[in-house]
Every structure is written in structure tokens, then in C-alpha cells.
Amino acid sequence: MIRTRFAPSPTGFLHVGGLRTALYSYLVARQGGGTFVLRIEDTDRERQVAEGTLNILKSLYWAGIIPDEGVKLDETSDPDEPAVVQEGDGGPYIQSERLAIYQEHARRLIELGHAYYCFCSPERLAQLREEQERRKLPSRYDRRCRNLEPAASLARVQGGEANVIRLAMPPEGLTTLSDLIRGEVRFENNLLDDPVILKSDGFPTYHLASVVDDYLMKITHVIRGEEWLPSAPKHLALYAAFGWEAPQFAHLPLILNPDKTKLSKRQGDVAVEDYRAKGYLPEALVNFIAFLGWNPGGERELFTLDELAKEFSLGKVSKGGAVFNSEKLNWYNREYLKRMPLTELLERARSWLHPVMPTTIQDEKWLEQVVALERERVTTLAELPATVKFVFELPEYPGELLVWKKSTREEMQKILPELNELLVSLDDSSWTKEILEKRVGEWREAKGYSTGSVLWPLRVALSGQQNSPGPFEIAAVLGPAESRRRLQQAIDKMR
RNA sequence: GGCCCCAUCGUCUAAUGGUUCGGACAUUGCCCUUUCAAGGCGAAAAUCCGGGUUCGAUUCCCGGUGGGGUCACCA
Numbered sequence: 001m002i003r004t005r006f007a008p009s010p011t012g013f014l015h016v017g018g019l020r021t022a023l024y025s026y027l028v029a030r031q032g033g034g035t036f037v038l039r040i041e042d043t044d045r046e047r048q049v050a051e052g053t054l055n056i057l058k059s060l061y062w063a064g065i066i067p068d069e070g071v072k073l074d075e076t077s078d079p080d081e082p083a084v085v086q087e088g089d090g091g092p093y094i095q096s097e098r099l100a101i102y103q104e105h106a107r108r109l110i111e112l113g114h115a116y117y118c119f120c121s122p123e124r125l126a127q128l129r130e131e132q133e134r135r136k137l138p139s140r141y142d143r144r145c146r147n148l149e150p151a152a153s154l155a156r157v158q159g160g161e162a163n164v165i166r167l168a169m170p171p172e173g174l175t176t177l178s179d180l181i182r183g184e185v186r187f188e189n190n191l192l193d194d195p196v197i198l199k200s201d202g203f204p205t206y207h208l209a210s211v212v213d214d215y216l217m218k219i220t221h222v223i224r225g226e227e228w229l230p231s232a233p234k235h236l237a238l239y240a241a242f243g244w245e246a247p248q249f250a251h252l253p254l255i256l257n258p259d260k261t262k263l264s265k266r267q268g269d270v271a272v273e274d275y276r277a278k279g280y281l282p283e284a285l286v287n288f289i290a291f292l293g294w295n296p297g298g299e300r301e302l303f304t305l306d307e308l309a310k311e312f313s314l315g316k317v318s319k320g321g322a323v324f325n326s327e328k329l330n331w332y333n334r335e336y337l338k339r340m341p342l343t344e345l346l347e348r349a350r351s352w353l354h355p356v357m358p359t360t361i362q363d364e365k366w367l368e369q370v371v372a373l374e375r376e377r378v379t380t381l382a383e384l385p386a387t388v389k390f391v392f393e394l395p396e397y398p399g400e401l402l403v404w405k406k407s408t409r410e411e412m413q414k415i416l417p418e419l420n421e422l423l424v425s426l427d428d429s430s431w432t433k434e435i436l437e438k439r440v441g442e443w444r445e446a447k448g449y450s451t452g453s454v455l456w457p458l459r460v461a462l463s464g465q466q467n468s469p470g471p472f473e474i475a476a477v478l479g480p481a482e483s484r485r486r487l488q489q490a491i492d493k494m495r
Numbered sequence: 496g497g498c499c500c501c502a503u504c505g506u507c508u509a510a511u512g513g514u515u516c517g518g519a520c521a522u523u524g525c526c527c528u529u530u531c532a533a534g535g536c537g538a539a540a541a542u543c544c545g546g547g548u549u550c551g552a553u554u555c556c557c558g559g560u561g562g563g564g565u566c567a568c569c570a
Binding site: 047 | 509531
């Protein structure tokens, strides 16, 4: 049975790279009827952020990536202030609550002779690094403590001397990683460093904690970013030292800035919540991010989360890094905006509309029509309020705007009142886009007016804007009374 | 610098020995058109370089070059 995990460090917000790692892990679990576990790796006490775990969880849930096991949001709690809970038999799923487990495993490695106490001070290590750098040597621990007498070391530890525990890497031979995306990757053992696995404060480092947890939590596929590839042999050595079978690994290509460096802040938004705040739809972001470095093979580009779960395969993930192209994300968002059922779109748009919408409006169907007016003209939900505002309140506009560029003020002064007469004569029950279009069209032809000389001033009268949806669409939404009022106002302006 | 990874249009990618190298975004021309969008039809745009293997290489091998990642008691 497949078990995957996403194991973020709660140091801030969920990064889009993290979102993709989580997404792929989620998809792999989904398609095999497997389990997707969320674990929190908070072993660095200095980099913790108070609401880090909650922030990450909120972004994940927003995107629809819901863990099956581990750290979750309590969905029965207040949606605005959700509670974090842990669920499952393999817990706790927060590493700071598992310290005894790591310490015990580190000690076991010492007994097995695969790890050793190291008493070298941070100062000595820094000096060593400096020296190596100066002599252009690879920077590595010189293994001074590796050959200390175990009994003597133990005595020093019991005597209270500060120490860390290091893994004793195999001194020679070859470590081969069989990566699901990259195939076989080989590392020469004699070039590898002895990593610290247990820090002097008793906390484990990533290497120990992730290996122990992945084993104990029965993770079958470790899916993570390519930046972990260089330390993979350390993890393989750890599995070997414990005598455990290693899981499958998949190292994902990086998501890049336009300049091809690893995606970072400073070059644009990287947090999932930034995109949420900018009015992107989660399905658009997810679809876009899924296609950064993966493609099912065909030419279709629009996939829901469920469809992705059916199609996804790690074998089709590309090896090279992918530039995060926000124009393409915009395109995805526009597509989803266009296709979404109106009722749902209104639901999502509601909080955005709030600032420009009179609180008295109750008519949901009417609000849907308002949103429908502009949905094809915006890229994000954030743009919606400014574009639909004119429906609720006619903006101030100069009379000159009513004059079509291919016509004259005089002609407008003639046409507008005549048009008004026609609209006043129209029965309220025939006030639909189609009928209006037909009647005004027929009238226009009978009068011999050009299309623009009628439609342009009508549209401006109704919208008060240079750019807007078509006049009949707007009129249908505004209704007869408001439309006539705005037209009359335009006529007054032209006097 | 050591180690590791990668390499098809500007960008995301398809094509794993035989195709005029396909699609999408962006750019651009035309059409539609009262405006802005949307839409329709076009255009321009790529196999990093050099050697092999092969009847034949985008594809396989080697070497360059280029880019990236990583070298912490951070993850």
C-alpha cells in the first residue's frame, strides 16, 4: 500500500514549490488508493514561526490537498480560526513531540558502531571550514572524534561535556540511489561527510528525523525537491546502518525564477497565500503548478484535481527545472473564471464584491448576472469589484465621452433623445438583452443611423465608462427604470 | 572550487532511432466589432556545440560548453 508524505518546516508560509511537492505526493497517494500523511518538521528551534503550521495547513486546504493522516485542520472548528489536530496511529506527527524516539535511535546507532559522539566546538569547526576554503579543499569535517575510544567518549558525555552525534559514513565504495525520476545516481563514499544527526540541544537534524519518521510511519515514496539530492546518500547510509529497507525516492526538478535560479522571494510572490490574496482560484493555481515539470502526454491542459489524480505519474515528471511563468498562470485563471458555474463563481466572488456592493442587495440571481457581465474581462477575482462597480453606482463621466469618435456632438444630441423615446415606449416585460437588441437594431436601421453612433453613446450612458460590456447586456442587468434614468442623465449632460 | 543534477521555440512542454519537431502561454497580422475583452483564422519562433554508434539521430554513448543545486549543531 502506497504511503506518501509532505513534511514542511513551519518557518513561514507555504511556498509554491512546497505546494507542488505536496500536490505530487498527494496525487501519488490518491491514485493508488494510498495514504497521504502530513508531518511537521520543527526540529530547528530558531526558525520557528508562531502560526507556521496553521498557515501551511490553511494554504493546503485552500488548494484542496487534504491530508489523510497526521497533522490536519479540525473541520468542526471555526473556519476562520481552525484548530490544528493530529490524526492516525503513527503519531505524534510533529517532530518536536518525538524527541525521545530520535535520541533512542541515535544511541542505537552508536551501539551499532555506525555513529559516534563528537566534542568538536563550533569554533573549531568554523576554523576548519575556513582553512579548507582557503586551501580550496572541499569543506568537510575532519573526523577527529571518529576514532575516539567509545568508552572514553561515553564517560565524557556522562560527565556533562557538550557533544553532538555524527553518523559514521562508509569510508569507501559507491552509494547508488535509484531515483524514480532520474534513474541511477552514484556517489563516491570517500567524498562524503559525516553529518551531525543529533544536535547538542538534543534535537535531531533533518537527516535523522526524516529517515526515522519515514521508516516508522511506513512511507513508501519520498517525494521532495531536487535540493535534497546531494544529501540522499546520507539518508541511504542511515537506512543501511539501521538495517532498514529504504523507500523509493523521487527528487523533483526545481521551480525557477525567470533568471533560472531557484524560485525565491525578492523576484515575485512565492507564498501560496499571496496568490490567494491576489484573487487566483485554487483550481487554476493547482492546475498550473501541476504542469510545471509534468505533462500527461496529450494536448489537454485543463485538469481538475481528480483528473490529475487519474493521470499523474512520477515517471512523466521532467528532469529539468521549470520557470514559473505568471502569464501562463493568468491564462489558467481566466479559463477557470470563464468555465465556472455562475452560482459558484458568485460564491467565490462574494467577499471581493463586498466593498463595492450595497448591503441591501438580496437578489442572488441578479448578482450572478452582474458577475457574468465582467467574468470574461478580468484575470483575477481581485479585479472584479472595480469592474462591476458601475452597475451599483454610475460613475462620474465627462459629457464628451458620449460622442462616438466617428460621429459628432450634434448627432449625439439628436440621437440620444430619440433613442430615449424608443426605450420609454418599450414595455418593461420585453426588457431583455435579446429583445432590446432586436428593437434598437430595427429602429436604428429604419432611421439610417450607423451602428456605432447609436451603440456607443448608449453604452457610455449606461456604464459611464470608456470600456465596458455591451449596452444590451448592461441594460438587461440594470433593468428598465435604472437604464432610462441613466439615459436621461446622459441627455441632460449633452445639453 | 569539490560533488551532484540538467539541456527542444522567449516560457511550459510533446515527440525516446525514420514526423514538414506537435501543442499551450507570451509576441504579432487579419477577421468579428460601438469600446474593452472574448472568439475565429494565420505568422514568426527551438532540438547548445563537437565527436562517435547507426542506412538513419531531438532520441543512444563520449567529450566539451552553458545553466542550476549543494557543500551548517537550517530544512
